Each structure stands twice: as structure tokens, then as C-alpha cells.
Amino acid sequence: MKITLTVNATDYPLDVEPRRILADVLREDCRLTGTHLGCEHGVCGACTVLVDGEAVRSCLMLAVQCDGRSVRTVEGLAGADGGPHPLQRAFSAEHALQCGFCTPGFLMLAAGALDADPDLAEHPERVDSLVGSNLCRCTGYAPIRRAILRAAEEQQRLDLQA
Amino acid sequence: MSTWTRREDERLLSGRGRYVADIQVPGCLDAAFVRSRVAHGTLRDVDCAAARQVPGVVGAWSAADLHDLPPCAHATADLPDLPPMPHTVLANLSSDEAVAGREWPVLVKDRVRYPGEAVAVVLGEDRYRAEDGAAEVTVRIDPLPAVVTPEAALDDTVRLFEGLSNVALEGSTGQPVDESVWQHAAAVVEGRYRQALLLPTPMECRTLLAVPDGDRLTVWSGHQAPHRLRRELAAALGWPAERIRVVVPDTGGAFGSKSASFPEYVAVAFLAVRLGRPVRWIEDRLESMLVATRGRGQDQRVRLAADADGRLLAYELHIDADVGAYPHIGAGLPMQTAWMATGPYTTPRVHATLRSVLTNTMTTYPYRGPGRAEATMALERSMDTLADRLGIDPAELRRRNLIPPDRFPYETPTGRRYDSGNYAAALDLALESLGYDAWRAEQARRRADPHALPLGIGLSCYVERSGGEPGGLHEFGSLEVGEDGVITARCGAASSGQSHETVLPALVAASLGVDADRVRLVDGDTGEQADGVGSFASRTAQVSGALLSHLSALLADEARDRAAKLWDLPPETVRWSGGTVHGPHDGAPAMDLAALVRATGPLRVDDRFESAMAFPFGTHAAVAEVDPELGTVRVLRLVTVDDCGVVLDPAVVHAQAFGSAVQGLGQALYEGMCFDDDGVPVLTDGLLDYLLPTAAEVPPFVGRDTCTPSPATRLGAKGAGESGCIGTPAAVVNAVADALRPADRDVLQLPLTPERVWRAAR
Amino acid sequence: MKPPVFDYVAPRSVRETVDALGDPGRTAAVIAGGQSLLLEMHLWRRRPDLVVDVNRVAGLDGLGVDGGSLRVGALVRHAAFEAPQAVPGPLGTLFQQAVTNIAHPPIRARGTLVGSLAWAHPASEWCAVALALDADLTLRDSDGARQVPARDYFQGPHRTARRPRELITSVRFPLLSDDTGVAFIEHRRTHFCFATVAVSATLTVRDGVITGSRIGLVNASDRPVRALAAEQSLLGAEIADDLYHRAGRAAAEQDAAPVAEPFADPGYKRQAVAVLVGRALRRAAADQRSRAAGRTEGLR
Missing domain, CATH: 3.30.43 (Uridine Diphospho-n-acetylenolpyruvylglucosamine Reductase; domain 2)
Incomplete structure (x- = not known):
């Protein structure tokens, strides 16, 4: 089936089998391997990407369902100037990753929430709910939670300055 | 300050990490395995004909189609981490006769021995097509009765290998305890503990990509010990190891589960070589849950005796270990438990015995803290039972028995020589960090209030072993200086998330007195480093770190020698500082490394460096609240105090310690499998059935450490990262037992599911 | 996979x-x-x-009140019920409490309430709520539409009255009166698994007397259960704490038909039903009191 995915603002005209999940098409057809498959049944969240700004498990979505829609992956997280996203800096600062396999999923989950919710820093319970959405086997989660809060606080400060 | 805390971070945070599944090789085929649905049975027929007709399928083979498929390496005698086997073990497991009788075939030939064992392999143009093909393979297996616990397998009424006992190994350490000791003791407590089979569950499952090129083969694998994998693949293929290069790219966690070779690896390498095409196997989660290695799996029986003052008199531990269907490296792991049975106490008599029992489950393997976690659980649960029996506070009972600092090095009755420790300091810091007395007061208040939920406090004092066993305490590596002054460190380690790229160059830089930016690490690549041992048993800082420190000293010596020759000075007058060689006085010549290399030619030092075992220790403490009506456990506070000697990078070590403690929490409360009546694990909904801790389960946490350097290792470093899996589970279980004070503490078996806790509370 | x-x-x-x-x-x-x-x-x-x-089908995404009921279209995502006041009155409170137990935000952003009814997993929160509240499903095939009440719809694990040719276009839930208190309580082993047991409860009280109660049990059988015996034990009784305990026992012993699962045998599940029903009713009673207090407050 012919579809067009807009991934990180680049159009990808593709011919894909309907059964191919979004994650596989991003990884193999678009060659964006930053999105990882950790369980392929929607539990771990390593494959989380943003579809039209909303965080979704890309193993629980067919690529054909995303025809004409906008997808953002970890490769598209950095700023337009190529500088790191506040989340990327905060994850590093807080040791919120060790092996890094689940990391892109947590980053995109948090990126979607930060975009949708400029006051995230004031709602630690929403951050809890985000961190509670994905699995990580290395960090024990607390560093991830601290990193997301740190990035949210930084974003809030920047918003205030602006 | 740099944007990135670790060198790994920039690529891993921007999607530019490269895990095996990310490597694009033109024409690469994907493997899918057809797996047995039964746990035990006789294979009658495998028909791959229909699979071969499926579009996109390149080939499909059963064992009968691949007569020359070599078996999976039997690594029992060939893993440096493993204990040297008692003679009986060698006779049982490593004689040609015994191994031949218990061969682990790559594809089942005649008998299925664990559920999910591969009976055929299908190669497709991609994984979708390979799975399409696998679905068309028809398999006929006549089921046999399955035995999935040591208890069921012990009596040999169902044998996994005809004519051979299911008991693959028997062993013991220490001396049998005289019956009079038990008879005259003021208190003797007994316990039976089941250490559940656990799934290590790294977020990236197992991976192997084999790329043939002429008479050479390059293998990419998420792996902890690339040289070992190379050696075993070479043996399987009948090739000299030099023709195989194993490269470990980014690896998504391992926790002990990626240190060996597996049937699937051999099949993929074999087919890649046979077909002359790149082939990969990217294990999916359901496969992983069914056929990746399991950890733990021990049935323990203990006796612990003390005098009226609570001084320990004797401890006896018997283990029936579930080692899975083939006597692979897990068969020797229970010895690790036996050797660590003494724990941190001065108990004068300790005797540990074990049987390693074959069962119809996937093989048992190291999982973070192997052997030591089981030893700690058995002893620390028993200590609480004893404290209760004697009416002594559990902290006080431990304090009275901890090995005092002036007794090190300490020879245990079970054959270990502990290097150093201040066990009481760790206990005291844990109690202080927890606010032990305040929680005891809260417990008393609740016990007086019929409406309050019961609350318990659990302690766990542990000592573990890091670095490996004699014969495997060395590592190989080199330091090389380029003309640009960049220093390349190479060693046999392989990172699966432990920050090697950051920590090891920093260590070399500090040793040489140069800027860390000038040092880079190359590890996990047999093409770069000819010999190596790997990263397991918490050995990288302790052993590879010692090696790199040693190489730094060699490099400085070599630089001074060269400068001395160049300047025609006695070598002892040339000083090394800040990456520069200096003459003996002010105004004398000085030359930095880059200039020295330009002047004197390539500079490289290579060596093998032998380290020693070390014994990290600590105390973990937990406070748990129990809802007795539902059996739910809420951990209100978790405190870990760990001592791993000299720490190379505190932030990295603390991060690993915390992650490890959360895994330990999972081990105590959530992780475990049930089997159906036919011996097949019930994992219908994958990770919705095998429950890892999530963020919602993480308790308020305080992590502290003490530092008692190891006199036995070059840096004073002991291993880190496994402490949480070793110390935390017993603290949590003891807290629950302390809350409920059940008449029979053995009701509380792992994992402490709500159902089990509810039954204990009734 | x-x-x-x-x-x-x-x-x-x-x-x-x-x-x-x-x-x-x-x-x-x-x-x-x-x-x-x-x-x-x-x-x-x-x-x-x-x-x-069906994501591009027009008209399936409706969520709104008409008449005395809430109509939920086939494309309404779980997340729609997380916002306060997404649904009016006590029904909204119940939905809000129930929905937070369904997986986690990314799943709730995609998954739909009607989809849960179609899947009919025994541990589905929505299925038990729909059954307890007498929801009504609208199913269509090429020959037309039919209404199926929830009590006739659930037939077993993943088995329903929906025919393969049919699309569930919407489901209607009767709104709950203001004198009704609600509670949804779930018990599961970790944040990431299906419910071991969950309970949806409503309690309608007039002049201190219980005039109505609807209790739905999640994962207490191979399909959702309406705890009729427990409800019956409450009707006409004056509000009192021991009532809830009794209702819990009735639900466990008469209404539930638990199926053994790993780490939860039927005996344990019955215990969990008894405890959760008791707790849910207590919470529903408290909710009812605070609503009544709020109304009095409003009148002043």
C-alpha cells in the first residue's frame, strides 16, 4: 500500500504491507533506528513515538494508519539549531539512562507531555503517571522522573523569560 | 561543564546508538525458530516443506535436514566465572562420556527437554516472512511427563537423559556439623526457602548477526564476553578462532543473561557460513520469556543454631538447585551459594551441601547476583527467625555476630577468604539512615491500634564475591599513543550499560595525569583486542580497572625509558607528570607524549593482568506495610548501604546500585512464573504476566555507602552493581514477616504475591 | 511476533x-x-x-448526553474520560475513577471504550461498568441496527453477542441521579498488569435508606459480573457500616465465579471480591454524603 509518512518534518513516500507496524517501518523503511522494539506487545513502551503530537506505542499502530500524518521520533528531538533538547540534557545530567535501550521511548513520552502541558513542572503527579507508562530495567525510574521534572522546570523558566 | 555526563549519552539520547538490530547489512536474512509447545516429549516428525513455499522464505530446516549442525557448546568447564569444579563434578559433566550423553543440540533431534526448545529454523527476507514460514512448519511431538521442579525431578522416575540421573552434580563445602551442637544449642531454627526462577529481562533481548566474508565471519552480538563467544562459535564451526571476529555494539542490558553461547547463536552462525549470506536473529520478547536463561531456582533447607546470648554456633544449608534441561553453566552456580553460605558472621561451623538437578525448563544461568543472592536470602531470613525465637532485636543479633574489622582477612568455614570489611559500620549507617528506632516505635504504636495496618522492619546484612573465581581473575588489554597524543585503551571488557566508555578512560587519564578527553576506550571487539575475558561477576572496575591502571604505569615507564635514551639520561632521573616526560631539573628537556611518539615511534604497551577476588558487603533495610485483607505490601522506605571499596565513579555506581535494588524489589514481590499442568510456563500475555517493577512500585529510597578498600586489588575497588539483587530481597521479605509474624514463616515464599501474603496473614 | x-x-x-x-x-x-x-x-x-x-469514519467520535443517557461513540478514547466534567454527575466521577486504572496514558490516548467492550476481556474495567449500569450497545450491519443490553451482550471470555458482520457504533449509559454515590476500586499486582479484581459500585440513598445499588465485578468470573446478590442485600436497608461487609461476602460467595490465574487462586479472588466490594461501598457512601452536603451547601 502506498502511503506518505511525515517523519521529523521529512516526507517519506513508502510502499508498505498493511501488516507492518509503525515501529518497523520507521526502523527499516525510513532507516530511523532510534525507535526500539522492546516487547512488541505494547507493554514496555520503548517504541513510543509522537503521532500528531501524541505519544503512542509504535508497535500497536500500523504504519498505514499513519498515512498523511506527522510522526516525531527521537531523531527529531533536538532543536532546530541542532542543540540538544532540554530532556536530552536532563536525562544525561540525572543518569536517567544506563544501557539506553528504553531511553528513546521515555524521551518521546516526556516530549509529548512537555509540549502539551507547559505547567508539567507544577504537577509531579503527572510526571509520575508518565514515568509509570514505560519499563526500564536499569535505572529504577527515579532518575528518569528527576530528569523529566528538571526539563519541565527548565522549560517553564524559558517560557517565563520569553 | 560538558552537556553530557557520560560519553555514551549523546548518541543514546539522540537515536544514534547502534544495537545489533540497528545494523543494516544488505541481503541480510532474518531467522525465526519453530519451537516446541510441550515441555518434554519425543520428537516424531518435523515437516518444513510447506514453509519453503512461503513467499520470502529462503530456507527452512529441521535437525534432520542439517546433519552436520554442531551442538551448542557445553561450557561448564570453560567459563572463568565458574568455580573450579570438585572432582566429582568434572567426572560428571566434563568427561567426554558424560557430556556426550547430555549434549544440548542446536535443534532438537529426538527429545524435547524444555518448552520452546527449537525444532526448526526458518530464514526469511525479513522477520515477517520468516515468521510466516515458521507458522507453516508442522511438528509432531509425543508428550512425556514433565518435571519442572527439583523436587519432582530428584527421584529419577522421569529421566531427561536415558540411563543418566537427573542429578547432574553434587557438592559440598565446610565440615558436617556434629549432632551434639544442635542438641546443646539454646535455640535452633529451621527454614525452607524456594528461590523462584527469574527472567533477567534486559530491555533488549538476545541478538546475533553473522556476516560471512570469504573464509572469515564477523559476528555482532549484544554480549558480555565477546572472546568467549568467539571461542565457542569457533569450536562449534570447527574453525580457528582467528577467523571469527565478535563485535559488541551498544547492548541493551544483560544482567548476566548474555554471557554465553546459545543454540540459536550456533544455528545462525552455521547457516550464515553455509549459505554465504548474512543472517541475524533478533530474539523477540515472547521467545525471550520462553527460552532465554532463567536465574535463581533453588529449594533450600537450613538449620541455624545459637547460644542463649544469640552467638551463632552452627549453620547448615542444603540446596536442591533447578539447573534446567541441560547441565550448562548453571549447574555450577549453586556452589557459589555454598561458598558464600557463611555470610558476614563469625559462625564457627558452617556446612553447605547441594544437588544440581535437571528439570524440563530452559537452563538456569547467572542473573545479577547469582549464587550470592540465594545465599543471603537463606541466611538473612533465618537470622530473623532466630531473633524472634530468642527475643533479641534483629539488629542486635546481627551486630553480635558480624565479623569484626580486625579479623580480616577472614577465612570462612566454607572456603572463602574475605579480603576486608567493616560490617558493623554498614549496619549502623543503615539503621541511622532508616531511623530504625523511630520505625520500631511506630511499629509498637500500630501493634497497639487494632485499626492500623501492620508494619514491619526488615534487615539484610550481606557479603558477596566479585571479580570471578581463580582462573578467571585476569584481563587483557593495551594502551596505545598516537602521534596526535590520543591514547587508546583496549581491553576484553564489554559494556551492556555500565558506562565503560566514560569510566575507564577517566581512570586511565587520572592514572597518567592527562586530560580525559585525550583517552578513548575500545572494548567489546575481538578484532581490536586479541584476548579477553569479559564483563560479568562485577569484574570490570575491579579487574579491567586494575589492568588499565597497571598499563598506565607501564606506559609511563616506557615513556621515561624512551626519553632517557633520547636525552641520554639515566632512566631513574626522568620524571613523568601530567602526560609529559621531564628531565631531572628545572630547565631540563620536557616532552609531551605526542612529541615523544613522533620522536621515537609508535608507543604501545600490552599486558595480561591478574587481579584477585574481592568481597563487597553492606546492609539493606526495608520498612513495609501490609494490608492483611488483600495481602498487598507497600514498601514505605528502602535503605541500602553498600561498600564496594574504592569507587571509580560515584554517580555511576550509585545509579547501578539503585537500579539493582529495584530489581531486588521485583525479586521479592513481583517476579516469578507459574507452570501449567504440562510444565509449560504460563506467560500468555508476556510482560503483563511476568511483572517487572514499574515506577509506581518504587519506594522512597535512601542509598548510602561506606568505603573499605580491598587490599587485594590494585585500585582497592571491589565489584559494584549487583548489591541490590543480593541485599534488598531479604530485607523486604523480612519486613513483611516482621509485620505479620506468621507462626510458619515458610509460608512467605518468593515472590510475595498478595495471595501468599494474605495466607500468611490469616 | x-x-x-x-x-x-x-x-x-x-x-x-x-x-x-x-x-x-x-x-x-x-x-x-x-x-x-x-x-x-x-x-x-x-x-x-x-x-x-474505522478511524476515518465520520460520526463515530461523539460523546454527549441526550435524554437521560450518555452516548459514547466507537472512536471515543479512554483518555476522554480523564478530564473532570467530561461526563456530568456521579457517572462522570465513576468513569474518571475507572479510567485511571486502564493501562497508562499512551494506551488511553489510543484505546477506546467501545473497543474494550468489543474485546470483552474478563479483566476489563469498562465491561463491568457497562454491565452494572445496564448500558445499551448499538450494533450495525448492512441490514440495519439493533440494540443489545449489556446483560445479554457478555457471553464469556472474549465472547459477546456481536456477530462478525457487526460494528458497535456506540454505547449508552444511563446517567446517575444526584443522590447516588460512586466508587471504582481496583486491585492488581503491579501498575502494569490486568486487574486481579476490581469493583464498580454505586449507592443511591434517600432519607438514609438505600434505594438502589449497582455493583460490577471485574475479573471475578470468565466475564464481567453484576453482583445482584450483593445489591439485593443492601436494598431497603439503612446506611450502616456492617452492611458493606455483608454485601462483600454476598458478592464473593454468591455472585463471583472466579477462575484460577497465576498467583491468584479462586479462594483468594473471592477474598479480594469481598474486601473490595466492602471498601467500594463505603467509599460510594462517603461520596454520596459529600454530594448531599454539596447540594445543601449549594442551596444555602
Whole structure:
């Protein structure tokens, strides 16, 4: 089936089998391997990407369902100037990753929430709910939670300055 | 300050990490395995004909189609981490006769021995097509009765290998305890503990990509010990190891589960070589849950005796270990438990015995803290039972028995020589960090209030072993200086998330007195480093770190020698500082490394460096609240105090310690499998059935450490990262037992599911 | 874990959808949120040869009150019920409490309430709520529409009265009166698994006397359960704490028919039903009191 995915603002005209999940098409057809498959049944969240700004498990979505829609992956997280996203800096600062396999999923989950919710820093319970959405086997989660809060606080400060 | 805390971070945070599944090789085929649905049975027929007709399928083979498929390496005698086997073990497991009788075939030939064992392999143009093909393979297996616990397998009424006992190994350490000791003791407590089979569950499952090129083969694998994998693949293929290069790219966690070779690896390498095409196997989660290695799996029986003052008199531990269907490296792991049975106490008599029992489950393997976690659980649960029996506070009972600092090095009755420790300091810091007395007061208040939920406090004092066993305490590596002054460190380690790229160059830089930016690490690549041992048993800082420190000293010596020759000075007058060689006085010549290399030619030092075992220790403490009506456990506070000697990078070590403690929490409360009546694990909904801790389960946490350097290792470093899996589970279980004070503490078996806790509370 | 081959259509109207579903030569599956369907397909438990994507069908995303009931269209995501006041009155409170127990935000952003009813997992929160509240499902095929009450709809694990050719276009829930208190309580082993047991409870009180109660049990049988014996034990009684305990026992012993699961045998599940029903009713009673207090406050 012919579809067009807009991934990180680049159009990808593709011919894909309907059964191919979004994650596989991003990884193999678009060659964006930053999105990882950790369980392929929607539990771990390593494959989380943003579809039209909303965080979704890309193993629980067919690529054909995303025809004409906008997808953002970890490769598209950095700023337009190529500088790191506040989340990327905060994850590093807080040791919120060790092996890094689940990391892109947590980053995109948090990126979607930060975009949708400029006051995230004031709602630690929403951050809890985000961190509670994905699995990580290395960090024990607390560093991830601290990193997301740190990035949210930084974003809030920047918003205030602006 | 740099944007990135670790060198790994920039690529891993921007999607530019490269895990095996990310490597694009033109024409690469994907493997899918057809797996047995039964746990035990006789294979009658495998028909791959229909699979071969499926579009996109390149080939499909059963064992009968691949007569020359070599078996999976039997690594029992060939893993440096493993204990040297008692003679009986060698006779049982490593004689040609015994191994031949218990061969682990790559594809089942005649008998299925664990559920999910591969009976055929299908190669497709991609994984979708390979799975399409696998679905068309028809398999006929006549089921046999399955035995999935040591208890069921012990009596040999169902044998996994005809004519051979299911008991693959028997062993013991220490001396049998005289019956009079038990008879005259003021208190003797007994316990039976089941250490559940656990799934290590790294977020990236197992991976192997084999790329043939002429008479050479390059293998990419998420792996902890690339040289070992190379050696075993070479043996399987009948090739000299030099023709195989194993490269470990980014690896998504391992926790002990990626240190060996597996049937699937051999099949993929074999087919890649046979077909002359790149082939990969990217294990999916359901496969992983069914056929990746399991950890733990021990049935323990203990006796612990003390005098009226609570001084320990004797401890006896018997283990029936579930080692899975083939006597692979897990068969020797229970010895690790036996050797660590003494724990941190001065108990004068300790005797540990074990049987390693074959069962119809996937093989048992190291999982973070192997052997030591089981030893700690058995002893620390028993200590609480004893404290209760004697009416002594559990902290006080431990304090009275901890090995005092002036007794090190300490020879245990079970054959270990502990290097150093201040066990009481760790206990005291844990109690202080927890606010032990305040929680005891809260417990008393609740016990007086019929409406309050019961609350318990659990302690766990542990000592573990890091670095490996004699014969495997060395590592190989080199330091090389380029003309640009960049220093390349190479060693046999392989990172699966432990920050090697950051920590090891920093260590070399500090040793040489140069800027860390000038040092880079190359590890996990047999093409770069000819010999190596790997990263397991918490050995990288302790052993590879010692090696790199040693190489730094060699490099400085070599630089001074060269400068001395160049300047025609006695070598002892040339000083090394800040990456520069200096003459003996002010105004004398000085030359930095880059200039020295330009002047004197390539500079490289290579060596093998032998380290020693070390014994990290600590105390973990937990406070748990129990809802007795539902059996739910809420951990209100978790405190870990760990001592791993000299720490190379505190932030990295603390991060690993915390992650490890959360895994330990999972081990105590959530992780475990049930089997159906036919011996097949019930994992219908994958990770919705095998429950890892999530963020919602993480308790308020305080992590502290003490530092008692190891006199036995070059840096004073002991291993880190496994402490949480070793110390935390017993603290949590003891807290629950302390809350409920059940008449029979053995009701509380792992994992402490709500159902089990509810039954204990009734 | 890759899904088998299938064809895919994305119709724009209900008509086109039911026509696609009516193709007699094919096993069709409807995908809305896809959070359960794709799970089943990855596990090869469902192998449709046609997937009908209804996400572009106009008119299925309606959520609103008309008459005395709430109408939830087939494309309304779980997340829609997380916002306060998404649904008026006590029903909204119940929905809000129930929905937070469903998976986590990314799943709730895609998955749909109607999809949960279609999947009919024994541990589904929505199925028990729908059954307890006498929800009414609208099913359509190419011949027309029919209404199926929830009590006739659930027939077993993943078995319902829906015929393969039918699309569930919407479901209606009767609104709850202001003198009704509600509670939804769930018990599960970790944040990431199906409910061991959960309970949806409503309690209507007039002049201190219980005039109505609706209790739904999640995962207390191979299908959702309405705890009629427990409800019966409450009717006409004056509000009192021991009532809830008794109702819990009735639910456990008479209404529940638990199926053994790993780490939860039927005996334990009955215990959990008894405890959760008691707790849910207590909480519903407290909710009812605070609503009554709020109304009094409002009148002043």
C-alpha cells in the first residue's frame, strides 16, 4: 500500500504491507533506528513515538494508519539549531539512562507531555503517571522522573523569560 | 561543564546508538525458530516443506535436514566465572562420556527437554516472512511427563537423559556439623526457602548477526564476553578462532543473561557460513520469556543454631538447585551459594551441601547476583527467625555476630577468604539512615491500634564475591599513543550499560595525569583486542580497572625509558607528570607524549593482568506495610548501604546500585512464573504476566555507602552493581514477616504475591 | 511476533464499514484504537484477513448526553474520560475513577471504550461498568441496527453477542441521579498488569435508606459480573457500616465465579471480591454524603 509518512518534518513516500507496524517501518523503511522494539506487545513502551503530537506505542499502530500524518521520533528531538533538547540534557545530567535501550521511548513520552502541558513542572503527579507508562530495567525510574521534572522546570523558566 | 555526563549519552539520547538490530547489512536474512509447545516429549516428525513455499522464505530446516549442525557448546568447564569444579563434578559433566550423553543440540533431534526448545529454523527476507514460514512448519511431538521442579525431578522416575540421573552434580563445602551442637544449642531454627526462577529481562533481548566474508565471519552480538563467544562459535564451526571476529555494539542490558553461547547463536552462525549470506536473529520478547536463561531456582533447607546470648554456633544449608534441561553453566552456580553460605558472621561451623538437578525448563544461568543472592536470602531470613525465637532485636543479633574489622582477612568455614570489611559500620549507617528506632516505635504504636495496618522492619546484612573465581581473575588489554597524543585503551571488557566508555578512560587519564578527553576506550571487539575475558561477576572496575591502571604505569615507564635514551639520561632521573616526560631539573628537556611518539615511534604497551577476588558487603533495610485483607505490601522506605571499596565513579555506581535494588524489589514481590499442568510456563500475555517493577512500585529510597578498600586489588575497588539483587530481597521479605509474624514463616515464599501474603496473614 | 498478512481498508462511512465487514469470504476485524487487537495479532491469537480501520469514519467520535443517557461513540478514547466534567454527575466521577486504572496514558490516548467492550476481556474495567449500569450497545450491519443490553451482550471470555458482520457504533449509559454515590476500586499486582479484581459500585440513598445499588465485578468470573446478590442485600436497608461487609461476602460467595490465574487462586479472588466490594461501598457512601452536603451547601 502506498502511503506518505511525515517523519521529523521529512516526507517519506513508502510502499508498505498493511501488516507492518509503525515501529518497523520507521526502523527499516525510513532507516530511523532510534525507535526500539522492546516487547512488541505494547507493554514496555520503548517504541513510543509522537503521532500528531501524541505519544503512542509504535508497535500497536500500523504504519498505514499513519498515512498523511506527522510522526516525531527521537531523531527529531533536538532543536532546530541542532542543540540538544532540554530532556536530552536532563536525562544525561540525572543518569536517567544506563544501557539506553528504553531511553528513546521515555524521551518521546516526556516530549509529548512537555509540549502539551507547559505547567508539567507544577504537577509531579503527572510526571509520575508518565514515568509509570514505560519499563526500564536499569535505572529504577527515579532518575528518569528527576530528569523529566528538571526539563519541565527548565522549560517553564524559558517560557517565563520569553 | 560538558552537556553530557557520560560519553555514551549523546548518541543514546539522540537515536544514534547502534544495537545489533540497528545494523543494516544488505541481503541480510532474518531467522525465526519453530519451537516446541510441550515441555518434554519425543520428537516424531518435523515437516518444513510447506514453509519453503512461503513467499520470502529462503530456507527452512529441521535437525534432520542439517546433519552436520554442531551442538551448542557445553561450557561448564570453560567459563572463568565458574568455580573450579570438585572432582566429582568434572567426572560428571566434563568427561567426554558424560557430556556426550547430555549434549544440548542446536535443534532438537529426538527429545524435547524444555518448552520452546527449537525444532526448526526458518530464514526469511525479513522477520515477517520468516515468521510466516515458521507458522507453516508442522511438528509432531509425543508428550512425556514433565518435571519442572527439583523436587519432582530428584527421584529419577522421569529421566531427561536415558540411563543418566537427573542429578547432574553434587557438592559440598565446610565440615558436617556434629549432632551434639544442635542438641546443646539454646535455640535452633529451621527454614525452607524456594528461590523462584527469574527472567533477567534486559530491555533488549538476545541478538546475533553473522556476516560471512570469504573464509572469515564477523559476528555482532549484544554480549558480555565477546572472546568467549568467539571461542565457542569457533569450536562449534570447527574453525580457528582467528577467523571469527565478535563485535559488541551498544547492548541493551544483560544482567548476566548474555554471557554465553546459545543454540540459536550456533544455528545462525552455521547457516550464515553455509549459505554465504548474512543472517541475524533478533530474539523477540515472547521467545525471550520462553527460552532465554532463567536465574535463581533453588529449594533450600537450613538449620541455624545459637547460644542463649544469640552467638551463632552452627549453620547448615542444603540446596536442591533447578539447573534446567541441560547441565550448562548453571549447574555450577549453586556452589557459589555454598561458598558464600557463611555470610558476614563469625559462625564457627558452617556446612553447605547441594544437588544440581535437571528439570524440563530452559537452563538456569547467572542473573545479577547469582549464587550470592540465594545465599543471603537463606541466611538473612533465618537470622530473623532466630531473633524472634530468642527475643533479641534483629539488629542486635546481627551486630553480635558480624565479623569484626580486625579479623580480616577472614577465612570462612566454607572456603572463602574475605579480603576486608567493616560490617558493623554498614549496619549502623543503615539503621541511622532508616531511623530504625523511630520505625520500631511506630511499629509498637500500630501493634497497639487494632485499626492500623501492620508494619514491619526488615534487615539484610550481606557479603558477596566479585571479580570471578581463580582462573578467571585476569584481563587483557593495551594502551596505545598516537602521534596526535590520543591514547587508546583496549581491553576484553564489554559494556551492556555500565558506562565503560566514560569510566575507564577517566581512570586511565587520572592514572597518567592527562586530560580525559585525550583517552578513548575500545572494548567489546575481538578484532581490536586479541584476548579477553569479559564483563560479568562485577569484574570490570575491579579487574579491567586494575589492568588499565597497571598499563598506565607501564606506559609511563616506557615513556621515561624512551626519553632517557633520547636525552641520554639515566632512566631513574626522568620524571613523568601530567602526560609529559621531564628531565631531572628545572630547565631540563620536557616532552609531551605526542612529541615523544613522533620522536621515537609508535608507543604501545600490552599486558595480561591478574587481579584477585574481592568481597563487597553492606546492609539493606526495608520498612513495609501490609494490608492483611488483600495481602498487598507497600514498601514505605528502602535503605541500602553498600561498600564496594574504592569507587571509580560515584554517580555511576550509585545509579547501578539503585537500579539493582529495584530489581531486588521485583525479586521479592513481583517476579516469578507459574507452570501449567504440562510444565509449560504460563506467560500468555508476556510482560503483563511476568511483572517487572514499574515506577509506581518504587519506594522512597535512601542509598548510602561506606568505603573499605580491598587490599587485594590494585585500585582497592571491589565489584559494584549487583548489591541490590543480593541485599534488598531479604530485607523486604523480612519486613513483611516482621509485620505479620506468621507462626510458619515458610509460608512467605518468593515472590510475595498478595495471595501468599494474605495466607500468611490469616 | 509479527502480525500475519491481511488486507486493510479505511472506510469513510458506517455504510462502507459494515459493507466491508459483511464480505462473506473474509474474517474481518475492526480497528479503532488497536491497543488490544494488535496485541492479539502480535501474539497470533487473532489472524484476520481483513482489518477495517474505522478511524476515518465520520460520526463515530461523539460523546454527549441526550435524554437521560450518555452516548459514547466507537472512536471515543479512554483518555476522554480523564478530564473532570467530561461526563456530568456521579457517572462522570465513576468513569474518571475507572479510567485511571486502564493501562497508562499512551494506551488511553489510543484505546477506546467501545473497543474494550468489543474485546470483552474478563479483566476489563469498562465491561463491568457497562454491565452494572445496564448500558445499551448499538450494533450495525448492512441490514440495519439493533440494540443489545449489556446483560445479554457478555457471553464469556472474549465472547459477546456481536456477530462478525457487526460494528458497535456506540454505547449508552444511563446517567446517575444526584443522590447516588460512586466508587471504582481496583486491585492488581503491579501498575502494569490486568486487574486481579476490581469493583464498580454505586449507592443511591434517600432519607438514609438505600434505594438502589449497582455493583460490577471485574475479573471475578470468565466475564464481567453484576453482583445482584450483593445489591439485593443492601436494598431497603439503612446506611450502616456492617452492611458493606455483608454485601462483600454476598458478592464473593454468591455472585463471583472466579477462575484460577497465576498467583491468584479462586479462594483468594473471592477474598479480594469481598474486601473490595466492602471498601467500594463505603467509599460510594462517603461520596454520596459529600454530594448531599454539596447540594445543601449549594442551596444555602
